[in-house]
Amino acid sequence: MIDNEFLPSIKLYRMIIGLFITLMSAGLVLIYIEDDRNISLSLILQLLFVVSISILLIIFPKRDSVNFRATIILLMSAYFFFMFLRFPDRFALLLLISFIPVIPVLFLHIRLFYITLLCNITITISIIIYLMMYDTHSIHVYNYLDFFGVAINFLATQLLLLFLFLLFQKRMKDQELYYDQVKQAEKLRTTGQLAAAVAHEIRNPITVVKGFIQLHENDKALPEHIKKHYKLMLDELQVAETVISDFLSLAKPSETKMEVVSVNTALHTVMDLLNTYAMVDTIHIELEMEKDYKIHCTIMEFKQLFVNLLKNAIEASHHGDTIQVKVTGEEDRVKVMIIDSGSGMSQEQQERVGTPFYSLKAKGTGLGLMICYNIIEKYEGTINIWSEEGKGTEVTVTFPIVKID
Structure with missing residues (x-):
């Protein structure tokens, strides 16, 4: 299970996903009406895409994993290409395809971004070359007017997405570094305050106890096995003093010359x-x-x-x-x-x-x-x-x- 803290909130996520599913479903109904209420194979495939994507998006917060994100990304990409091939006369679908690589960014899947970007360029340019080789003016009227212009603008959008992604990635790394530095500074500050508050108060009674133990340790009247206990106590007090000295070295400002x-x-x-x-x-x-x-x-x-x-x-x-x-x-x-x-x-x-x-x-x-x-x-x-x-x-x-x- 992967932490999905990147979601703003579960409630907001459900609202956005609910709207997205509603729009996909409405498009499905409109196409059904436009086709004179005929149920074709392409309509069934579109229905399967809509249902599958909807189910995955609904259960995503509870089943979040790398493979789960990859499945959603690949399925949505396939859906957009399917819609473009089914309705080649609608130029808006080509614009939608141009932004397929944004989907992995939304799911924070960095490796799949590069894979999606490469596949998106390869598949789309292949489709445009195919359209150039065959007379498809009647159904690809928008693309047919300027194939080279469409291809150049498409590649430009992909390069822009790559640049924005690299910029976003750098900003994220800088933010992580800054956050780590803030955490480290907070650790040092908290430890210094703690040391300043208690170290001296603890050190004073330890010094007194240590002095009395050393005094009795030199008493020749004490048996050797008792002196061994004193030696052990002195060693443990020395450990305590070492810890306190470490605390003080963190808390007190250095007075040594550079x-x-x-x-x-x-x-x-x-x-x-x-x-x-x-x-x-x-x-x-x-x-x-x-x-x-x-x-x-x-x-x-x-x-x-x-x-x-x-x-x-x-x-x-x-x-x-x-x-x-x-x-x-x-x-x-x-x-x-x-x-x-x-x-x-x-x-x-x-x-x-x-x-x-x-x-x-x-x-x-x-x-x-x-x-x-x-x-x-x-x-x-x-x-x-x-x-x-x-x-x-x-x-x-x-x-x-x-x-x-």
């Missing part, structure tokens, strides 16, 4: 930090770089960003895997890609990545990627994550290049 960071040098430092961690599972990290690039960032935040991303890649990888880190320059931006062939993520998991407290790790907090997004946004960068279950993940981060004369 630096010009060498991407080459900084990435080698990050790899030195993580190579030992990766080699525990014999995971190898490869770095490919065209040349060195400079970006505006702080070295601390740069390391924090790529340590988080590379750790995620390492933890998602399998024993003996290789992680590729590729650095390239595109126009005025540097692009850093981290590619692993690990477990990957589903589409639903990708959509939730970066949400507070959502993590694929057993003891993860979900704040690591939130911090990464915050750092990237702060320095006017972008991040794109592609992943597929069982095939791995590709994370692409870009930053504006600093040009130093």
Whole structure:
């Protein structure tokens, strides 16, 4: 079942479809009267088309699927061509055929738009060529007057539809990108407000409790098994403090001075930090770089960003895997890609990545990627994550290049 949220409302849809079915039925009745109430084979075929299309349109909201949409589109296209061939003396039907490719757009079926457009051009031009080859002046009076003009105008309408469709598609992609950016900004803003409200209040009592536990831990009179419990409590309090520090790093404005960071040098430092961690599972990290690039960032935040991303890649990888880190320059931006062939993520998991407290790790907090997004946004960068279950993940981060004369 496909979500049909593109419908304005079920009530409005039913009203429009009801009017459409009424018009088709009225046309059927008028033709029956014009034919002196004779029931011909063509009238029966038209009746079957009208009934079939009406049934499909009525049950469409409840049975929405890719195949169902395709069936409606193909059936309606066939109906329009049938009507044109049945009434070749009515030029309005040729105009109707010209706009057949609009039907897939209404049903948001992108692939079928191109198929319908190609078939529409092929079939219609074939019909016009057939009419040119045979003397059909008596029944194709409008087309017969100017076959070349009809063909040229028809092709012009198809090109116009293609242009409008490509423009519509670009607008839709831009809107999706904007919506994703708004959602991400809202996540960061909400998390920052939450952090500012509660982090300090939680941190103060934890510090007091931690101090008393450390004091009693050094008491030589306590048995060793009790001290082990104290050690466990201190470790858990340290975890809590780490989470609070992550929250605060999202909430508080940065007071560090802007630096010009060498991407080459900084990435080698990050790899030195993580190579030992990766080699525990014999995971190898490869770095490919065209040349060195400079970006505006702080070295601390740069390391924090790529340590988080590379750790995620390492933890998602399998024993003996290789992680590729590729650095390239595109126009005025540097692009850093981290590619692993690990477990990957589903589409639903990708959509939730970066949400507070959502993590694929057993003891993860979900704040690591939130911090990464915050750092990237702060320095006017972008991040794109592609992943597929069982095939791995590709994370692409870009930053504006600093040009130093």
